[in-house]
Amino acid sequence: MINKKITLKELAGILKVSVSTVSKALNDSYEISEATKKKVKTAAIKYNYSPNLLAQGLKTKKTKILGVVIPDMRAPFSIRVLRGIEKEASAQGYNILTCFSDESLSKEKAILDMLSQGNVDGILMSLSKESQVEQYFDHVNTLISNGIPVTLFDRVDERIQCDKVIINDFDSTYDATKLLLKSGARNILFISPISTTTIGKNRYRGYAFALEERGNLKEKVLHIEEYRDFSDDLTRILKADKIDAIIAANELTGISAINIATRLGFKIPEQISIIGFTNGILSMNSNPPLTTISQHGKDIGKVATQKLINRLENKNLDFTTTVIETTLIKRGTTRN
Known part of the structure; x- marks a missing residue:
């Protein structure tokens, strides 16, 4: 050999x-x-x-590499999107270079600066929490104006003119809240660790609109600033209020809510129903298995990659936004 x-x-x-x-x-x-x-x-x-990919890149001025910028490497949703990106990129003859902004604007800016130095042909990214809080997107718009195509997924902003792939966060949470109301829930708590992001705001709006539509129901919202305080905060609320349902804005929060409520002696779903986001392996194996809104992360990754590669091949295409339909997957944390 x-x-x-x-x-x-x-x-x-x-x-x-x-x-x-x-x-x-x-x-x-x-x-x-x-x-x-x-x-x-x-x-x-x-x-x-x-x-020799480097030699090919010097000759063709193309690296056949796509940069991927993800806010949180620990999030199950991010992992599923990344799998969709890698599979589609590989099928189309591209490699990927994955970077994590850790929700930091300064790190996001440094990553884009590095990727813009001829290291990649185009960039797939989800905006960091800090860039959305600061409402600062010049670093992304500058990249695009310099001729480097960008496709945003999940966390996007209308002030960035590029292709985008999202879900309808408002409708998804609205439908989940309606399901809980239909099952008899009246004191529904909305928990979110992503309140400052576009997706977090839209998920809250869907929840709030469903309650307003029903009438005579008060919003109950827990914004998570630090996870180390979450257990104490949720314990206090569950002991003080007659919460009969919870909508969690992401998977980790939903599973944590199951564990905290169970530890306090509440029966799931008989006393408290819980719905989360992301159809990950953690949701499937929690006790009981978590009812989730599947965002179809792999599909988001696949479609975003297709959009970026199409843009690389034809820069004159109109910018488009694709909405991936979600699916509510009922499991053991909601009543029929």
Whole structure:
């Protein structure tokens, strides 16, 4: 078995053909016969040849790499989106370079500056919490004006002119609240650790509108600033108020709510129904399994990647926003 990688020129020498012939065969050029293509590809595997992506990038001015900027590497939703991005990018001949902003505006700016130095062809990103709090998007708009395509997903802003992929956060939470009301819940608590983001605001609005539509029902909202205070805050509310249902704006909060309520002796879902977001492995395996609003993260990643690659191939396309439909998956934390 040969372990040392060989160059394109060396592979051509072994096959006794021109470098051009080998290159065209590996790229499935119509100029090369099927027999020659098969011969070249077989030899490439045998002699451990792989293309020099850096050299190709210098020649074509394309890296075939997409930058991905995600706010939180721990979020199950982010992981699912990333899987969708990687799978679609790979299928279309691209690699990805993944960076995490950790919800920081300064880190997000530094990442975009690094990626803009010829390291990637385009960028997929979800805005950090801090950039949305500060309402600062110049770093993204500057990138776009400099000719680097950007596709935003999940957390977006109308002041950034680019392609976007989102879910309808308002409708999703509105429908979930209506479901809880239909099951008999009247004291519904909305819990959110993402209140300052666009998605957090829209999810709250959906909840609030459903209560307003029902009439005579008061909003009960817990904004999480620090998770270390969450258990005490929720314990205080559950002991003081007759909460009979909870909507959590993300998966971790929903599962934590199950654990806290159960520890206090509440029966789920007989006394308190709970709905969260993201159909992740944690939701499937919580006790009881969490009813969730599936955002179809893999689909978001796939569609966002398709949009970006289409933009790379045709910069004159009109900017579009695609809305991915959510699915409410009923499990053990809601009553029928």
